[in-house]
Amino acid sequence: MKKSSSATEQTLKKMNWFDKLAHPGQFLKWSKYLVLPLTIITILLFTIGLWFAFFNSPEDYQMGDTVRIMYVHVPNAWLSQFTYMAMAVSAIGTLVWRHPIADVSMKVAAPLGAAFTAIALFTGSLWGRPTWGTFWEWDGRMTATLILLFMYLGLIALWKSFDDQLRAAKLIAVLTLVGAVNIPIIKFSVDWWNTLHQSSSISPSGIAMPPSIYIPLFVMMFAFTFLFITLHIVGMRTEILRRKADALERKSLNQNEKRG
Amino acid sequence: MSMKPFNAILIRDIKLASRSFGDVLTLVLFFIMIGVIIPFAIGPNKMLLASIAPGIIWMAAFLSSLLAIDRFFRADFEDGSLLAMRHANISLSAIAFAKLIALWVITILPLIIATPILAMMLFMDFEILIRTILSLLAGTPALIAFGGIGAAITVSLKRGGLIAPVLILPISIPILIFGISSIKANAGIGVESAAMLFLIAISLLAMVFAPFAIALALRLDQE
Numbered sequence: 085m086k087k088s089s090s091a092t093e094q095t096l097k098k099m100n101w102f103d104k105l106a107h108p109g110q111f112l113k114w115s116k117y118l119v120l121p122l123t124i125i126t127i128l129l130f131t132i133g134l135w136f137a138f139f140n141s142p143e144d145y146q147m148g149d150t151v152r153i154m155y156v157h158v159p160n161a162w163l164s165q166f167t168y169m170a171m172a173v174s175a176i177g178t179l180v181w182r183h184p185i186a187d188v189s190m191k192v193a194a195p196l197g198a199a200f201t202a203i204a205l206f207t208g209s210l211w212g213r214p215t216w217g218t219f220w221e222w223d224g225r226m227t228a229t230l231i232l233l234f235m236y237l238g239l240i241a242l243w244k245s246f247d248d249q250l251r252a253a254k255l256i257a258v259l260t261l262v263g264a265v266n267i268p269i270i271k272f273s274v275d276w277w278n279t280l281h282q283s284s285s286i287s288p289s290g291i292a293m294p295p296s297i298y299i300p301l302f303v304m305m306f307a308f309t310f311l312f313i314t315l316h317i318v319g320m321r322t323e324i325l326r327r328k329a330d331a332l333e334r335k336s337l338n339q340n341e342k343r344g
Numbered sequence: 345m346s347m348k349p350f351n352a353i354l355i356r357d358i359k360l361a362s363r364s365f366g367d368v369l370t371l372v373l374f375f376i377m378i379g380v381i382i383p384f385a386i387g388p389n390k391m392l393l394a395s396i397a398p399g400i401i402w403m404a405a406f407l408s409s410l411l412a413i414d415r416f417f418r419a420d421f422e423d424g425s426l427l428a429m430r431h432a433n434i435s436l437s438a439i440a441f442a443k444l445i446a447l448w449v450i451t452i453l454p455l456i457i458a459t460p461i462l463a464m465m466l467f468m469d470f471e472i473l474i475r476t477i478l479s480l481l482a483g484t485p486a487l488i489a490f491g492g493i494g495a496a497i498t499v500s501l502k503r504g505g506l507i508a509p510v511l512i513l514p515i516s517i518p519i520l521i522f523g524i525s526s527i528k529a530n531a532g533i534g535v536e537s538a539a540m541l542f543l544i545a546i547s548l549l550a551m552v553f554a555p556f557a558i559a560l561a562l563r564l565d566q567e
Contacts, residue, residue, distance in 0.1 A: 179560075231514045231517055232514075234510075234513070234514040235514045235515070237510075238507075238510050238511040238514065239511075241507055241510060241511075242497070242498075242507060242511060245498075245501055245507055246501065251500075251564070251565065251567070254564040254565075254567075255497045255561055255564055255565060256497075258493075258497060258557055258560055258561045258564065259493070259494075259497050259511060261557075262490075262493055262515065262557055263514075263515060265553075266515040266518075269518050269546065270514075270515065270517060270518055272518075273517065273518035273521045273522060273542075274517070274518075274521065276521070276525075277521045277525070
């Protein structure tokens with residue numbers, strides 16, 4: 085027992101700082117101290133953001149109170165794309181460095197991305213009813229977001245249909261990257277096809293909003309981004325622990341077979 | 345690189361398909377039947393059918409190609425040919441490229457040849473028919489390329505039959521959009537040719553890059 089622990093220590097010494105951080109066992113150790121602070125930051129940001137959004141921001145001169153849906157809608161729409169980006173980066177990690185932590189990160193991000201995308205679509209349709217007069221419209225951005233949701237759901241279904249999660253990770257990484265290459269093409273094609281959605285109000289040339297609206301919006305975007313980071317880390321911890329439990333179970337079953 | 349093994353794979357796949365002619369016939373029947381059940385669903389209105397005929401034909405081709413995805417690598421995977429191909433003296437990507445071309449010839453080409461039958465029953469203009477055939481010729485290689493990626497990723501799954509189409513459908517939507525836009529007679533000036541060019545661009549890019557993705561997936565699957 086002692087010998088094996090010193091062997092682990094030796095391999096740990098050989099690793100550089102990044103390998104140490106990314107080693108699943110080490111990850112469990114250091115990420116433990118992150119969960120609580122991240123949760124507190126997220127709650128604080130949400131408290132400030134929601135207070136601004138509900139009580140301390142003006143009504144829109146055209147849309148009235150419904151403009152407040154934006155404070156939930158826009159951050160979720162942003163995260164629906166950000167999460168795919170995180171997944172694509174993890175996919176590169178899986179394919180290039182073959183790192184198990186990248187597998188775990190990719191797997192955990194998929195349901196989160198699906199949830200953010202679904203909320204973006206749902207709040208969007210709630211917002212669309214009073215302002216455009218319809219819950220759904222085949223407009224470029226909405227259609228692209230819907231397709232993104234299907235991509236997330238397809239990836240989740242694919243994760244579920246593999247028994248061997250290590251093999252699944254590599255194959256799903258290929259598909260994730262194929263999807264990442266396709267997202268710009270899909271966006272371009274559906275925009276080209278039909279466009280109703282207002283164009284982005286935040287662009288490199290400036291912000292087409294007064295500060296009383298964009299400050300709460302930015303706070304809410306940070307709040308949701310921190311929510312994603314927190315959930316992602318907690319999800320990764322759960323997944324690593326689950327895999328450890330599975331491995332232990334298999335080990336004990338093997339031992340029982342040998343004995344019996 | 346000699347072209348001999350490449351041609352050998354290509355000819356082998358086409359020969360195999362022509363020996364079991366039933367598969368090709370079934371797919372063509374499926375394609376025609378989709379077009380035939382639509383009038384039952386929406387009524388035999390001549391004007392309406394003629395106006396949506398290009399869409400129906402594209403949908404039929406789309407669904408038929410999804411149906412064909414599953415048998416892409418399945419037989420080769422099950423009888424071990426795929427394993428042997430990994431040790432061939434040409435790269436797996438080249439083999440995947442040959443198989444993509446073969447699959448296009450044995451699944452899509454018969455559908456395109458059968459298109460005039462559907463066109464006649466859906467009261468299509470001759471000019472629109474020609475445009476539809478051109479857009480199918482330009483767009484279906486991309487459909488097959490994406491389908492090949494889906495098939496390669498799900499080849500080892502026993503119940504992969506349904507999941508590959510679900511994965512491939514969302515990323516194939518641009519093909520459908522540009523395919524239909526390149527047919528529309530009432531689209532603005534230049535729009536049709538732009539759509540056609542986009543369609544050809546997607547097909548060419550997909551046919552170039554898909555073999556590498558397919559080879560990567562097949563290699564990872566058997567590690």
